Amino acid sequence: MTRAIPVDSDEDVWEAPAGWPVVPGRGYGPQAELDVDPMAGLAAQGSDAVAGVAAVVAARISEIRLILDAANESGGLGAAGTVALDSPASATPLGAAVLAQAVAHTLRWSEREDPAVADAWVSTYGVVFAAEAAVQLASSGRCWNRETGISFPSARRLDDISDTVHSPILFRMRQHLAVLPEDTYRTVVVRLGELRTPNAHPVTRIATSVLAPTEQHWVDEDIRAATHTTPRRLNNAYLYLLMSITTPEQLATLVETAGSPTLGTSSIDRVPFYTCVARLGAGAAAMVDQLLREATSGWDRAFAEILEHLPSDEAFSLLLAHLDPPLTSAPILRAMARFPRRAMRVLAGLEQPSRAVRDLRERYARTRPDLAAEFGVLLPPRASADVETLPESLRTPPHQRRVTRTRAAVDTSSLVPQPVSLAWLPGEQARWATHPDQRQFVSRVTSDRASNFLLTLGSKVSDIDPEILMPFVGTQVTTWMVGWLNGKKHRTTARRWFDRHIATAATDLIASILDVPGKSRTVAEKAVRTLADQHRDTLLATAAILVPGAVETVTAIADSWIGPKAIPALPDWLMVAGLPPIMLRESGFVVPDAAVHTLTGMLALSDSHGKHPGIAQLAAVAEPGSLAEFAWGLFEAWIFSGMVNDGIWVMQALALFGDDETAWRLEPLIRPWYYFAGSPAEAALRVLVAIDSDASLTVLHRISQQAKAKAFKKHAAVAVRQIAEARGLTGDEFADRLVPDLGLRETGALVVDYGTRAFLVRIDQRLCPLVFDAVPDDRGGWTAAGSRKLLPRPTAKDDQDKAVPAYADHTAFKEILKTTVADQTKRLEQAMLSGRRWPSAVQQRLFAEHPLMQHLARRLVWVIVDEAGAVTGSFRIAEDGTRADIDDEVVELADDTLVGVAHPVQLGESAPEWAQLFADYEVLAPFQQLDRPWWTADSPGFADAFDRLAGRTVRTGTVMGLKRFDWRWQETGAGVVTRLRRALGGNVYGEITIEPGLWLGALHDDEKQAITRVTLDGATLDELDPITASELIRELEIMS
Template sequence: MTEVVGSDTFVVPSAWKRFVLPRRGAAPAAPRPGAAGVKAVEELLTAFDGDVRSALRHRLIAGDLAEAGHAYLAGGPAVTPLGAAVVARGVAGVLPWSRRDELTAFADFWRVRHGLAFAAAATVELAGFHLGSSPSDSAITRAVPDADANGFAARTAIRMAYQLRRAVVAAPPGEYAAAVTALGAARGPSLSQRALVSVIAPDETVWADEICGGLVAMGGREALKGLLLTVVSADPLASRLAGQLSPWAVLAEKERIYTFTATLGPAAVPALTGWLDAAVTDAQDRRKLLGLLAAVGGEAALTALIERAGKPDVPAALADAAGRDPALALRLFAETPSADRLLHRHLANHRPLADQVRPHLSGAAAARFDTAHAVLRAADTGTASLEDLPPILVSPPWLTPVARQRLVVTGLISDDPVRVAWAPGEREAWAAGSWAARHGGAHDWAAVAGKLGTSASNGWDEIDLFLRGPDELTLPRVAARRPSHHYDVADWGAELLARYGAEAVPPLADVARRAPAAAARLLAPAAGPEIAMLMAGWLARVRSVRPVALAWFARHTAVAARALVPVAVGRAGQARADAEGALRVLAAAGYGGEVRAAAGEFGPEAAASVEEILAVDPLTVLPVPVPALPDWANPAVMPPIRLTGDRGLLPVESVRHVLTMLALSRTDTPYPGLAVVTAECEAADLAESAWALFTEWREAGHPAKQNWALDALGPLGDDETVRRLAPVIRAWPGEGGHTRAVAGLDVLAAIGTDVALMYLHGIAQKVKFRALRERAGEKIAELAAELGLTAEELADRLVPDLGLDATGSLVLDYGRRTFTVGFDEQLKPFVADTTGKRLKALPKPGAQDDPVLAPEAYQRFTALKKDVRAIAADQVRRLEQAMVTRRRWTGATFRQFLTGHPLLRHLVRRLVWVRLDAAGRRPAPGRGRHSRRRHRRDRHPGRHRAGRDRPPLGPRRRSGRLVRALRRLRDHAAVRSAGPRCRAAHRGACGRIRRAYGAQYRPTGPGTARLAARQPTGRRRAGLVRA
């Protein structure tokens, strides 16, 4: 192919220009020195004049430096760049580290007082000094000549050099020549100084080649080499320099990487990919480098991205680069054998380019292109007629919006006072915080109070004052306080509200307004007009706080309605939109009566206006603007969606409307039109399309504005969605995605199937990221509270039966043959044929098996294994915890959720249980039989009435009974499971068990031991019955 589709022309992005250091001939006008900087230096010289003069008399200062410094302070024609640098170094020696950035103003000061050439030379001289890490290290001494660009040069002189470069390269010829002459005079033996000279005057190629070539030939000195990225302009020197740098040195300053990339353009691609592939490149640096490659574009950059398409964060950068030059991307995708999916997706987004690109392809590339094009054309066939579709899928309301005339009622206000309504025990729990224990100390409370509102006030002492200080100092001040930060607000905020009640609401509301994710929960007991509008705004716009807002409205319905009505019927604006939305949410949740009653309190006009608000068709309640679909959410590349009843496929344009509905939805409030979609379309296809959309979103880099792609899994997902999503949620916090992971928990709760809740409970029980585990636990607690259960009781009900029959088995029908699924003592599924013989694995469907039943059965067993794997460890751990805590079940719940559960019965029958009467007496250890009856010590039927508590029996207090139970289990040849764990405090009991059962006793970890039984031959088996 001779003609190239696309362009390699590189245009520096406008966002880079403030960081790109220019060169002579292409520089904008020289920036003028800032008057503020000049004044700041004058103040520094005045404030530290005595310190500088003292430093010039220091015994370690060289004579020429002291002389130059004194001459500069004296003024007159004898001042030199060296003297100016000595004085600046003297100021730096006594300036705190936190203020050393102020020293960059010396560049402007010198330009104004002495000219550009002087300023440039003085900056280079300044880079030659040593500066210690302590302000007390005030001796002015020269740095080691061949040292790296660390310390003072790296922190201050380099920033000044960047600033002066913009002025030098834009200077008129005469001024530029003078600057070059001054720089030549200052260019001494120090590597830092010579590098800085080339940074300021990069067009002096002799100097640039000398310092760059010299440093490349040396080892180490990575900081200096990184600085020279702003100097090199061509290969091979640029490639040699880049090859010696790690990503951290390259990306330490934006000026370095942007100047290097802007100067070389597409020629920078090999260097960028080298840094990208480096083993030490972390996720943050990787994303930066990928963004640079996408911005450079061109064939080399696109090819590099295509080659790495399967690596993290690359798909988003590739989509960005392809969007900049779609024709070139289309050709390259077609020419890459492994890019069929990319080709299909990109062609779907740019179908008008097909005729332009196709003539430039041949051979295999042309064949791949034609195949992708044919697939897209085929998607246009077999679709349902528009007449057979509901109106929402043909002409949704956002295509033809209708302006509504609203009845406006002004002059209304809600005068409800701020109040705090505590739930039983809530105030006491909030007051019993740990702030005082962790932060408390002795204070002079009067002194702390006297500093409030001044620069001398300490934020932590201020909080401590209001939590522990005397009422006479705090009560008059608490309502007016506005905390300066929200660190640990969950701790101190709760205690503050518990102590002061309504008086603490204004400061907490102020914190919550600035940091809703951290402080919104603290307003749960508080109610008032301001709080209601805060909650309405969060309900509409702050995803992370929506659950808090919904719970608040349910808790304070009447107060909320009275606060919202005046705003909802008032003048148009964001506040009215928020209030209207909140009123509709209240009405939809069953509080329409309270809303109408509140409206009636404000008169008939307000009541009529509220009726209009509530009567609006929910399908027409749309945000302004309606969210646009991103390129990656292309309906043409979504899996096909079948209509129910074999009525054909959903047309592409209707799929686009479905995606828009998803963009309008939230996890807890889906767009009402989705109910029509789920009724009209096959559920499995919707779930698969939702997962495809979610995958595209992940590959696009999880853009926060389109996180509705994650929410979409809630209303459309199924159990297979859960199995795919749960591992992603578990991994996200380790990838910097804690917020996404928490949103994923909401999605699992929204899917709401037994399998979804099982995986949610599993995350609450065991995930290595504590914050995610705690948030999942909160979700489980919320669900339990809604059902009036404890978390443990809910956990009993969250174990799915996985479609097993009453005996805990499953028959897989292949048509010609059948297989039975059973479970061993560790809940590992096995397969047996019709003769009862266990098979190593379930056979794959063969040619003689039923073509429909066999694949379905095979997939069902595959899903079953995944689910059981997720269940087993959690249930074993849960039952062991029940043993340790002596949890009890009533007879009814024991039979319903344990021995009667098709899956758990396989574990329960291997446990030793004790039956207690209402008074907690007469333990009768036993275990569940395979027949679901129990071995028991006393078989008298009158002593086993329903309703008696049954805890699992452990070694504590009843080791003798446990020993006898285990002997009976031995006599009955019970199937052995993973063995009991005997805590360190009960090793005596374990010893008696060992002697009774002929078992080996071996430690398995700190403070625990495991009993492992031996067969008569001495072979070790899995262990004893867990007790």
């Protein structure tokens, strides 16, 4: 079903969406109906909430007493909790809060914040008591007894304004207070006011403001007292003041004082922010826009989706300002559907819209000509192509034609089965020999034994990994691959096999389609139909050579269609008139809507029935860039629909028509899909593989390295490995070739043309863009004149059709440059740590001559190694691209000489000399290289490195920081990390033991950790290779 977008009759009415995590306060918002009578008191002790809490306490009574005893020994709070446990009628609000926290310490994290505690307090003690207990609980702290390992309630430190306020219980009490009779509510307010003493903890005061939002003078006082501990981020207890703010001015003051709010990772964490927006409506637009501009990847979608709901011209205009980032396009389309008149009015009133906004306005005007006429939006004329000039596939699609297949009488006696053999790619057999799985065994199979190897598989072939058959060819292998190509489980692997071996496999396919009717001919015909989109020429050429007359048969099969005979109706979320136009290459005319309707039907059919043959015919005559924009428009419309299941076929359009821009746009959209099973994320990976450009493969490789979800990261890594192997490359070699040159390769500069003026953008040695005014030279090119700090924005004097997209391209250029520099810096440092080597000719091409990588490579020292891995020399890359040694003498190397990024351990005594030379030349390394601390077996501090660290106390944050060095947390069953483990290659591991440990979910509760032991399993320190040993000591030294 398509998600319906309501169209508001009054576009200025504000009502928060029902799905937002909002906890209304007294005086506004729909109030939740509560099962608990807030006036009940002790008489209601039989309520479900009370019984439920009592059952939890009874089941954990021994653990609770231990915790309360520990709290009593430390600060005396345990006594109040013990009274609440043993004599509930004598309990104080503080005692009830202490007991609640003690009970929570005995539960799993997911069970600790139960709102039923608030209900039980209200039922047992009444609402005044319960409100005070909620405040006491919110402002409580927690301590840890290092000797017993018991965590217990304590008084919160004065400087502790963390956001740990037991928010579900506090929110539940807020709901209770919201529905009280006025006189009872006033009684509660008086008691809460008594808690706001001059010496009260800031969190105590914040909690009272959350419970009683009517007391705006409290809120104002707390806003004035707010501070932020993390620059520009409101991520502490003051965040909860958002729930009681009633004016945009209060919001602006809080953000200015305490920083921008964060959303958190769960729905309960998002309550303060969404509650604030729900209360202010359009008054929150400026803050949401600021958060959208500051947002890191992943949050920009959430903020854009908030803006789309706000009923004001300001909110829609702010959303339009974010049109270019792909994550905001769908929210804009939904806002236009929700507020159609506002959207057209605002779009019509824009004086100098960007190219993207102009395109959006035109597309919207074509879908809503009534509103376009009302607000005076004039549509530019669009020359539509005559239907008769279109490809036959769009006039009479293949599925509508009457096809009579005739088979010429052919002599197939010469077609005999091909024997099984092996066809390895360069270097592939050697790589397989190092794999720990079945590929290692296959690497030892010779061609004369290949047939016997397949015989041993026999009927077991359906149970094996078809990847191990990738180097095999022969009729038997082709038969298996045809079956897999027509199935689902191994279709991708089979397609890669055919892409690799089509020259050999074509013979078997031709023989099968010319065979007598039967299952084998039917599946072969389907395979030919599938493979014809990329291998048509090879199939036809093979047919012409093998069997005269077979060409007609292959052509008929390739052009046939076995799917449904009718184009499906367009889904109601798709309007053809609103899609980007498809332009014909030769005439520049636009494909008319009726033909576009046919094309979308072909795409919808292709997803489940193979590629429709009419698509290739259109692609041959349409302008590629317009097809890519059309596909992206389809994709945006599907996103707008809520990504309904019947629209997954739009990913097929991206795969068929996508280009580099598609890949860059798709990358940020994929990230939020990582964690959802059955999501389109894996389809997006297939899109990137299908585009098969340097840009798409760069994005794919980055996902394989950076994705947070392990399963998705593995899928991307497998795709990268398969592509690399198909090209005869390792994963690292493949990544080397994916570094974009960003258009700088030819001249070393990027031209930004505004029509009336132009600029040159070059890269300095720090890989930062430098902008120069450009003047024409005598050769028809451009020469740099005066420099500028930044590229200026286009003005009214510039050619808008050139300047606006040029400025946008420059913005995208800076983002890609920033990402590329960060990625490649990490890769070069990892190459230094892993001892990776390149033949000197390859290193010259990939680094010294690359327009981006040369700037990184020149700021590093490189080593020369022999075949045994011993260092025989070192050099740097000079400004002219030549190699120079420590004495600035030219270094000449044979093309196959191995070189690598130098680690200071390898440079030894020459490391300080290199450091001085780089200092003299004012060369700054992209990462720590020459100034990197290093140790060898005879260095002071090498032998006792582990002993020096054991017994020390370090900050918890320092321990957590070891994750960046691949130290993995070893969690116990109780949710505590007391050991960190580091894989060092082979079966060697480093291990650090800490106390009291890291509590998952409360990592900062203990400021320091004691290091009790440091060990190395599987080897001694001096048995490690020198770089690994030095780096291990460096990591331990950083920790200490």
